Amino acid sequence: MYSNSLYLGFRARTVKIIIIVNIVVFILIHVFPTGIIHLLGFTPRELIFKFKIWQILTYTFVHINLWHLIIEMLMLYFFASQVENSWGRREFLLYYFICSLASAVPFLIFHFNTFSPLIGTGGVIFGILVAYSLMYPDDVILLFFIFPMRMRQAILVFAGIELLTIISSGDIYSLTHLGGGIGGYLYLKSEFLRRKMIYLWQDLKHISKNKIFNKEISREQLDREVDRILDKISKYGVKSLTKKEKKILEMKSRYTEDRC
Numbered sequence: 001m002y003s004n005s006l007y008l009g010f011r012a013r014t015v016k017i018i019i020i021v022n023i024v025v026f027i028l029i030h031v032f033p034t035g036i037i038h039l040l041g042f043t044p045r046e047l048i049f050k051f052k053i054w055q056i057l058t059y060t061f062v063h064i065n066l067w068h069l070i071i072e073m074l075m076l077y078f079f080a081s082q083v084e085n086s087w088g089r090r091e092f093l094l095y096y097f098i099c100s101l102a103s104a105v106p107f108l109i110f111h112f113n114t115f116s117p118l119i120g121t122g123g124v125i126f127g128i129l130v131a132y133s134l135m136y137p138d139d140v141i142l143l144f145f146i147f148p149m150r151m152r153q154a155i156l157v158f159a160g161i162e163l164l165t166i167i168s169s170g171d172i173y174s175l176t177h178l179g180g181g182i183g184g185y186l187y188l189k190s191e192f193l194r195r196k197m198i199y200l201w202q203d204l205k206h207i208s209k210n211k212i213f214n215k216e217i218s219r220e221q222l223d224r225e226v227d228r229i230l231d232k233i234s235k236y237g238v239k240s241l242t243k244k245e246k247k248i249l250e251m252k253s254r255y256t257e258d259r260c
Contacts, residue, residue, distance in 0.1 A: 014089045015080045018061075018096075019073050022121070025061045026069050037062060041117025044108045055117075060100050062119035072121045079125070079132045086135060088243040095184065099127030102183020106175040122173060123180025126162075129155055130184045136239070 029036045038046075042059035046052045063069040084092040103123020111118075132139075137152035149157070159181065165174040229245050241249075 014092055015076055015084050018080075019076060022061050022063060022069065022073060026063050026066075029062065029064060037064070037117060037119065041119045042104050042107065043115065043117040044112045045115070047108070056104055057097060057100050059104070059118050060096075060121045060124050062117075063121075064119065068120065072125055075125050076121065076128070080128045082239065083128055083131050083135070085240065085242060091243065095127070095131065095187065096124055098187050099124040099180040099184045102127065103176045103180035105183070106179040107172060110175070111172055118173075118176060120173070123176045126158070126177045126181035127184030129158060130181045131188060134185075134188055 025036065025040065040055065040058040040062050042055040043052075047055055063072070080092070080096075083095070087095070100123065103126075104118060107118045133151045133155040137150065139151045140148050141151060141154055143149045143154050143157060159178065162174040162178050162181075165171045166178070225248050229241065229249060232240060232245070
C-alpha cells in the first residue's frame with residue numbers, strides 16, 4: 001500500500017494543488033494574521049449577513065499551527081490521492097466541497113454567534129477517510145503510526161475518538177469532523193445506490209442496433225485502450241486505475257457479452 005500511495009500521490013494533481021494552496025495560505029497568515037483568517041475562515045454571521053459564501057470552502061485552507069498543517073497535509077497526500085486517482089478530478093472536487101459543507105453545518109448551528117472562525121481541513125479529511133474505508137476496507141494502515149489495522153476498523157476508531165471528545169469536552173471541532181464524515185458517508189451511499197440502479201437498468205434494456213453498430217466502429221480503438229490499461233494494471237495494480245479507465249474495462253466486458 002505505502003509504495004503505491006507514494007506513486008499515486010505524485011499523480012494526483014488536484015491534491016497537490018490543494019496542499020500547495022494550504023502552505024501558501026499558512027505563510028500569508030503569518031504575514032497578515034488577522035486579515036487572512038477572518039477573510040477565509042468560516043464565520044456563520046459573516047456568511048448570513050455579509051454573504052461571504054466563499055468561506056464555506058476557503059476555511060479548509062486555513063491553518064495556524066505548523067504541526068497541525070503537516071499532519072493534515074500528510075493525510076491528504078496519502079488518502080486523498082488514492083481517492084482522486086480512482087474517481088477523477090471533477091468527482092473528487094465535488095466530494096471535497098460536500099465534505100467541506102457538511103463539516104461547516106454543525107459550526108453554523110451551534111456557534112452561530114461566535115466571532116471566532118472555523119478553520120482547518122479536519123472535517124474534509126474525515127470525509128476522505130470515510131470514502132477510503134468504503135473503497136479499500138481491507139487496506140492495512142498504521143494507526144497513530146504504531147498499530148496495524150484494517151481501514152474498516154480504523155475508521156470506527158477515529159469516529160469513536162471524535163465522539164468521546166465531544167461527550168467529554170463538547171469540542172466543536174470534533175463535531176465538525178464528524179459532520180464531514182457523516183456528510184461524505186451519506187453522499188457516497190446515495191451515489192452507490194444510484195449507480196446500482198443504473199447498472200440494473202442497463203442490464204434489463206435490450207441493446208439497440210445503433211449501439212451495436214457504434215461498438216463495431218470503435219472496437220479497434222477500444223481494444224487498444226484495453227491493452228494499455230492491462231499493461232498499467234500489471235505495473236502498478238488495479239488501484240492505479242482512474243474512473244474513466246474502469247469504465248473502459250466495463251465497456252469491453254459488456255461488449256464481449258453482447259457478442260456472445
